[in-house]
Amino acid sequence: MHFPIILFLTKNWLESHMASAICSQKDYKVVPGPEAYLSPAAASMGIVLPEKGQGLIEGQIVSEKVAMEAIAKKLLGAKNPTFFPGPNVLWAVSEKAVAKAVALQEMVKAVPGMKIIPMPDYRPKYPMINPEVEINPNHPNLTIWHNEIDVCVFAGVHCHYANLALKIIRGGTDCYTIALCANPGHEDAMISLRDVHVEDIRRLTKVIERLREGSK
Amino acid sequence: MIPKISPGFEDVLPVEYRELVQDGSYGRNLRIKDLGTFKESIEEHPLCAGCALSLSIRLIVASLPCPEDTIVVGTTGCNSILMPQLAIHNIHSLFGNQNAVASGLKRALKIRYPDKHKDVVVVAGDGGTADIGLSMTMHSWFRRENITTIMLDNEGYSNTGGQESSMTREGVVLYMAPLGKKYPKTRMFEIARESGCAYVAAVSPASPRRLEKMVRRAILVARAIGPTYVQIYCPCATNYKFSPSETLKRTKDDEQIREYMSSDAKELIERLGE
Amino acid sequence: MKERKVVDPEYLLKEAPREKKFLIGNEAVAEAVKRANVDIGVSYPITPQSEAMHLVGDIYAEGYLKDYYRAEHELGAMAAVAGAAMGGARTFTATSGPGTLRAFEMFPCWAGARLPIVCAFMCRGVNSPLTIQPDNIEIGWLMDTGMLIFHAENPQEFFDMLLQAYVIAEQPDVHIPVGVCADGFFVTHTREIVEVTPEDEMLPPYDPSKSPCPTMDMETPPIRQIRDPFVMKSNYISYNAHASWQQEVRAAAERSRKHIAKYLGSSIEVTNPDAEILLMASGTAAAQARVAVERAQKDGIDAGLVKVKVIRPFPDKEIRELTENPKAILVPEHNIVGWLAREVMSRTDYTKVCGGPRVFGGMTMPPEVILSEIKNLARVI
Ligand code: SF4
Numbered sequence: 001m002h003f004p005i006i007l008f009l010t011k012n013w014l015e016s017h018m019a020s021a022i023c024s025q026k027d028y029k030v031v032p033g034p035e036a037y038l039s040p041a042a043a044s045m046g047i048v049l050p051e052k053g054q055g056l057i058e059g060q061i062v063s064e065k066v067a068m069e070a071i072a073k074k075l076l077g078a079k080n081p082t083f084f085p086g087p088n089v090l091w092a093v094s095e096k097a098v099a100k101a102v103a104l105q106e107m108v109k110a111v112p113g114m115k116i117i118p119m120p121d122y123r124p125k126y127p128m129i130n131p132e133v134e135i136n137p138n139h140p141n142l143t144i145w146h147n148e149i150d151v152c153v154f155a156g157v158h159c160h161y162a163n164l165a166l167k168i169i170r171g172g173t174d175c176y177t178i179a180l181c182a183n184p185g186h187e188d189a190m191i192s193l194r195d196v197h198v199e200d201i202r203r204l205t206k207v208i209e210r211l212r213e214g215s216k
Numbered sequence: 217m218i219p220k221i222s223p224g225f226e227d228v229l230p231v232e233y234r235e236l237v238q239d240g241s242y243g244r245n246l247r248i249k250d251l252g253t254f255k256e257s258i259e260e261h262p263l264c265a266g267c268a269l270s271l272s273i274r275l276i277v278a279s280l281p282c283p284e285d286t287i288v289v290g291t292t293g294c295n296s297i298l299m300p301q302l303a304i305h306n307i308h309s310l311f312g313n314q315n316a317v318a319s320g321l322k323r324a325l326k327i328r329y330p331d332k333h334k335d336v337v338v339v340a341g342d343g344g345t346a347d348i349g350l351s352m353t354m355h356s357w358f359r360r361e362n363i364t365t366i367m368l369d370n371e372g373y374s375n376t377g378g379q380e381s382s383m384t385r386e387g388v389v390l391y392m393a394p395l396g397k398k399y400p401k402t403r404m405f406e407i408a409r410e411s412g413c414a415y416v417a418a419v420s421p422a423s424p425r426r427l428e429k430m431v432r433r434a435i436l437v438a439r440a441i442g443p444t445y446v447q448i449y450c451p452c453a454t455n456y457k458f459s460p461s462e463t464l465k466r467t468k469d470d471e472q473i474r475e476y477m478s479s480d481a482k483e484l485i486e487r488l489g490e
Numbered sequence: 491m492k493e494r495k496v497v498d499p500e501y502l503l504k505e506a507p508r509e510k511k512f513l514i515g516n517e518a519v520a521e522a523v524k525r526a527n528v529d530i531g532v533s534y535p536i537t538p539q540s541e542a543m544h545l546v547g548d549i550y551a552e553g554y555l556k557d558y559y560r561a562e563h564e565l566g567a568m569a570a571v572a573g574a575a576m577g578g579a580r581t582f583t584a585t586s587g588p589g590t591l592r593a594f595e596m597f598p599c600w601a602g603a604r605l606p607i608v609c610a611f612m613c614r615g616v617n618s619p620l621t622i623q624p625d626n627i628e629i630g631w632l633m634d635t636g637m638l639i640f641h642a643e644n645p646q647e648f649f650d651m652l653l654q655a656y657v658i659a660e661q662p663d664v665h666i667p668v669g670v671c672a673d674g675f676f677v678t679h680t681r682e683i684v685e686v687t688p689e690d691e692m693l694p695p696y697d698p699s700k701s702p703c704p705t706m707d708m709e710t711p712p713i714r715q716i717r718d719p720f721v722m723k724s725n726y727i728s729y730n731a732h733a734s735w736q737q738e739v740r741a742a743a744e745r746s747r748k749h750i751a752k753y754l755g756s757s758i759e760v761t762n763p764d765a766e767i768l769l770m771a772s773g774t775a776a777a778q779a780r781v782a783v784e785r786a787q788k789d790g791i792d793a794g795l796v797k798v799k800v801i802r803p804f805p806d807k808e809i810r811e812l813t814e815n816p817k818a819i820l821v822p823e824h825n826i827v828g829w830l831a832r833e834v835m836s837r838t839d840y841t842k843v844c845g846g847p848r849v850f851g852g853m854t855m856p857p858e859v860i861l862s863e864i865k866n867l868a869r870v871i
Contacts, residue, residue, distance in 0.1 A: 038733055043741035048748060049663055085225065087704070091711035092220040101222035116228045121712035122704075123300040124719055126727045128260070133230045138721065138731035159662060159702035160604050163738045168730060183662040183700060187741075217709050236714075259714075287706050289573070296720060303714040305706045307576055309603075310595055313569035316561065320530065320573030320581070325707060327529055327556045328578055334707065352569065355562035 030059040030190055032174045039171035041163070042187035049185045049194065056185060056192040064193060071153075071178050071191050072208040076215065078151035078176075081114040083107075084135050084165075086157030088182070090118055096198075097156075103201040104155055104180075110208040117143060119154075122161045137161040141172040154189070155180040155196065163188050180204075218242045218284050232259065236303055242284040248428045251278055259301040266460020268450035268467050269294055269341075269368045271421045276339060276366060276448075277302065279431040286335040286435075287325070289318040291349065293341035294375045294452075295368055312349030314338045315356035318363045326362075333439050338365045342383035343373045346402050357411035360442040364434045367404065367445070370452040378455030390455065405474055408445035414481040415444040420471035422464055430475065433490050437481045444481075492553035496527070497691045499657045503650070503753055508685035515677035518645040518684045519584065519610055520545030522652035524554045526608075527692040529579035531558040532567045536589040537622040538674040539612040543584055555582075564589040568596035568609075575605040576717055578698030578705040580656070583607070586674055587614035590628045600667040601636030601739050603718050604703045606659035606696070607667040608652060613773075613824075614674040615851055623852020624674040626773060629801060630829030632669050636739045638746055639801040640754075641772040642672040645684045647799070654753045656693060662700040664746045666739060671801075673824055676774040676854075702742075743803045750800055757800035758808050762787075765794030767867050768816040770809070770834050772798040775822045775855060782822075782860035791868045804833055813838035817871040822860050826850045 028045035043049075047059040055067025062070075075081050089101045108114045117135050124138040131146035137157070144152070152175055154162050159181065166177050166188035179186040180201065185194035193200065219237050221229060235255040236242075246254055257277050263270040273295060280286050283304055290299045292311035299306050309317045318336045325334035338345075345353050345367040353365060372390050373379040380393035382402040389396045408416045415437040417430040427448065434444035449471055453460050477485065497506065502525065513521065519542040523531065531550060533543035550558035561567035564585050571581040585593060590611060600607050611632065615625035632639055640655060642648040648670065655668035672678060698705040704715050721732045750757055761783065771779040776797040786793040796812055798805065813819055813834065819842050821831040831845030847863050849855045 038730065041734075041737040041741035041744075043744040044737065049745065085228075087711035090222055090225050090229065091713075092222040093217065093709070093711050097711075098222050101225060105224045116225075118225065118228050118230070120229055120233050121714045122719075123714060123716060124721055124723075124728065124731060126723070126725070130230070139727045142727075158704055160665075160738060161703070163702075163741065164731065164734045167734050167737065171730070171734075183702070185663075217711075217713065219711070219713050233714075285708050287577075287708055300716045300719050301714075302716070305704075305708050305710075305713060305715050305717075307573070307706055307717050308720065309569060309572060309718070310599055313565060313572075313596070316566040316569035317573035317576075320532065320570035320575075320579075321577040321706065322573075323530055323557045323570075324574040324577030324579035328707065329709075351562050352566050355566060359559065 028059060030170070030187065032176050032190065033170045034172050034174065035170050039167060041167055047187040049187060050192070052195060055194070056187065056189070058190055059187065067191055067193055068204050068207045071204060072211045074151050074176055074178065074191065075111045075114065075153070075208060076212055080147065080149050081111050081151045082147065082149045083114060083116045083153045084119050084157070085116060085155060086119045086162070087121060088158065089156030090120060099198045100156070100201065103198045103205070107201055107205045107208065110205045110212065117147065119157055137165040140165040140169050144169055144173045144175045149175050151176045151178070153178045153180060159183050159186070162186055240303070241278070246278070248275060248278050248424050257283055257303040261298040261301045263294060263298055264454045264460070266453040266463040267294070268421055268463050269370055269452070270298060272368055272448045272450045273298055273339065275421055275424050275427050276431055277304070279428040280335070280337070281432050281435055282333065282335060285333060286337055287321060289314045289321065289336060289338045291340040291344035292375070293344055294370070295339060295341055297375070312344050313352055314340045314344060314349060315363070315365060316352040319356050319359065319361045322361060322363050335435050335439065336363045337435060338363060340367060342367055342369045342371065343381045346382050346404050354407065354411050357408060357413050357443045360412055362438050362442060364438040364444045364446070366431070367447045368450050369447055370450045372452065372455055374452045374455050404447055409476050413443045413445045414441040414478040416476040418447045418449070418472050418474040420449040420467045422468035422471050423473065426473060429490070433485055436488060436490060437477070437484060440484055441478070441480050491556065494690045494692045496694045499693055502687055502691060502693060503653060503657065506687040506691060508687060511684050511686055512681055513645055513684040514679050514681045515645040515648050515672055516542035516679070517545060518649040519652060520549055521684070521686050522649045523582050524549050524689065525687055525692050526582070526653055526656050527580065527695055528582045529556045529696070530571070530574045531555050531582045532561050532570045533558070533583065534561045534564050534567045534585065534589065536586045538614060538678045539584045539586040539589070539610070542610065542612065542678070546582065564593035565596060568593040571607050572596060572600055572603065572605055575607050576603065576706045578696070578707055580696040581607050584610035584612065586612045587616045587625070587628055590632070591616060594631070597632060597635035597637055597667070602735065604665045604701070604739070604742065605667055606665050608655045608659055609667065609669050610652065611669050611671040612674045612678045613671055621852055624676050625825055625850045625852065626671065626673055627825040627827060627850070629671050630825060630827050633802055633829060636666060636743070637802065638666060638668040638743060640668065640670045640799060641801055642670060642677060643773055643776050643797065644677060645680065645682050648672045648677055649684055649686060653693070657753055658746055658749045660696055661746070661749050662702060664742050664749060665702050666742045671773070673774045747803055754799065757798065757805035759797040759799065760794070760812065762794030763812055764815060766792040766817045766871065767820060767864055768794045768796060768812065769820045769822065769860070770796045770798060770830065771822050772801065772830055773824065775824050778855045778857050779822050779860055781857035782864060785857065785861050786864045791864060793864055798830065806837055809834060809837050813842070817842065818867045819843045820863055820867060821845050822855060823848045824850060824855065
């Protein structure tokens with residue numbers, strides 16, 4: 001066979017490149033870690049975000065209802081469930097933010113023993129961070145380890161920083177992550193809801209309460 | 217925005233945030249004389265002991281007329297290591313592009329908040345302002361952007377280990393000027409005045425009250441009239457190799473206090489009683 | 491400001507009535523910007539882009555944009571749109587070849603800062619020696635900045651892709667810049683029929699409250715916020731944070747695939763996918779390849795064409811599948827480095843891929859040149 005134009009790339013380079021491309025095609029699951037020295041972003045492993053009315057469980061698209069039930073079960077079965085509120089609910093910038101903050105606190109009350117540790121902002125704080133009282137998206141693992149958190153819920157965190165935090169948690173800890181997102185959701189969380197507003201949080205709280213009563 | 221905590225979350229926020237809300241400087245028109253009586257918008261930072269630059273930033277932040285509506289644009293340098301500790305929105309983009317970023321930002325905020333003053337204040341070093349970013353600094357002045365440019369003049373590149381900048385004085389030996397700098401300090405005060413700045417000042421943190429007055433004047437004139445420039449002399453203990461205890465004396469000894477204002481600016485400053 | 495009606499993006503892109511106009515590519519750009527409800531345009535002259543930004547200036551003067559100015563240079567222009575975007579404005583700018591290089595430091599910075607800036611690149615050759623003529627080598631450099639990259643074949647696509655770019659760039663799960671590229675002169679200065687949507691209908695305004703990073707306006711929490719922070723301490727925690735940040739920007743590009751499918755239809759256009767000889771091309775090379783393929787088919791050669799419209803995120807899956815069966819793949823390009831051939835080769839059995847023909851420095855690509863390569867291939871496979 002004769003080709004008129006010379007190939008520019010060496011075989012070795014191509015083989016290594018192909019190998020990494022093939023890896024990403026494997027069925028990837030978003031499950032608790034510690035996953036890797038540097039875990040991949042779930043979106044790059046083929047995980048896609050849910051559509052309206054849907055949620056994500058460990059990378060699989062499910063109905064929002066199924067995702068809510070799963071969240072409630074995880075929270076009620078946790079040893080040390082913790083809520084990480086982000087700036088969009090911690091700070092009373094609007095009536096909507098305040099209403100959401102109140103609804104989220106009700107959710108926390110519905111889960112026996114659930115703690116609140118805030119993410120007040122996003123500036124890298126290591127090594128000054130006190131992991132007892134706050135969590136930071138650049139090194140969230142420190143707070144998870146320090147407080148031995150096995151299940152956590154994110155809400156009110158800007159999406160970019162939520163994804164950083166969720167991915168780093170998966171990389172270095174065995175914590176089960178749940179994201180209640182006001183936008184289209186988070187593939188990097190183990191369970192994610194999308195378009196979560198006050199009413200949705202109330203519905204989730206009801207599901208938690210129902211399951212809690214049922215298990216008595 | 218004057219920060220407020222959502223009800224029920226007051227107790228979960230770390231103390232430094234609660235203090236910002238209860239005792240911060242937002243919306244209170246506080247001054248340098250009030251320092252020590254309120255929670256400053258700046259947290260502990262890793263700059264060197266005896267750094268005149270960090271002292272200057274502390275004074276600048278305490279001098280802002282409306283910290284609740286101020287956005288700071290910085291650039292690479294020692295100052296940018298401190299910036300994440302600022303409880304005021306601030307941008308670090310690239311080395312030298314701060315006045316172009318500030319131009320776009322100010323125009324966006326004018327569009328989005330036509331009835332509010334959003335003060336855009338550039339705080340950058342001498343390398344960022346007078347060397348790598350000079351064209352963008354000057355063109356923001358030519359275009360008469362409504363922004364304030366504050367240069368922290370430590371007469372060299374400090375964050376990269378002490379190299380000569382165009383603001384280094386003639387004859388000084390620093391890295392990249394092994395035989396001593398071969399030309400005089402760039403005359404940024406005159407450049408600013410000739411480039412269209414309505415208000416130009418030079419000062420140092422050794423005169424804190426004067427610094428406050430100048431920063432306030434610069435910001436108020438930038439709001440109403442056009443670009444303004446304040447050059448703050450902040451000698452660098454680490455790279456000029458003097459003891460941190462000497463910083464204030466050196467700053468005082470070499471400080472040059474100058475002020476220029478256009479007739480419009482003068483009239484405004486008088487009218488505002490500044 | 492000009493009185494206009496805000497309409498649903500899907501309606502504007504897919505259903506709105508279209509009027510035929512006879513436009514050069516640069517005019518099509520201004521027509522798109524007019525309908526994109528852009529807040530701020532920042533310009534800087536360079537051939538062959540200049541005319542597009544003159545026209546954006548004209549529509550600013552008519553009240554279609556809220557602000558517009560000529561920057562000091564391309565780095566200043568790209569920095570200004572970054573500042574404006576961080577302040578919550580929708581922006582537009584454009585450049586070409588050497589201007590792209592002058593501004594280059596800003597492109598990964600836009601992507602890293604998650605700014606939904608739309609920038610048109612009217613591709614031209616770079617020095618030295620100086621040329622103002624078409625050559626799209628700059629796309630090869632832009633490909634790895636983290637931006638999304640679209641490549642328009644003609645003025646119509648330039649118009650459509652710019653509007654689609656705004657809608658895709660501003661999706662909260664994407665929210666990264668889009669570079670819409672077109673080959674200089676061949677597209678920018680060629681007059682063709684362009685079907686445009688009504689002049690008095692525009693996209694809804696940009697909603698900064700959905701941004702994945704806080705808007706810098708002192709109205710958005712948290713107030714203790716730096717964009718973008720130094721993440722450079724010498725410890726694993728900092729390295730990991732920086733690495734994760736980079737991954738998140740790439741993840742945002744991955745998420746755009748769904749929106750690209752919705753608003754562009756597809757990243758590729760295929761004719762005769764089962765052909766023995768498959769051509770893969772983008773931009774005006776695709777137009778020339780189409781003519782060559784038609785002639786080859788007339789001559790009894792089994793040839794097909796894949797036009798690649800989206801360079802980033804690269805349509806990996808589609809290209810992998812399409813390259814499985816053909817005996818040979820030909821990749822004609824308007825640049826010396828063969829960036830598209832490189833992309834295709836790394837996703838298939840590269841021994842089947844024949845990078846070329848390539849023209850550059852302003853040369854046109856006559857279909858005959860491609861056809862003769864097709865014929866060479868047909869003889870040897
Ligand atoms: S190197 Fe100089 S300017 Fe930088 S922090 Fe230390 S003393 Fe201040």
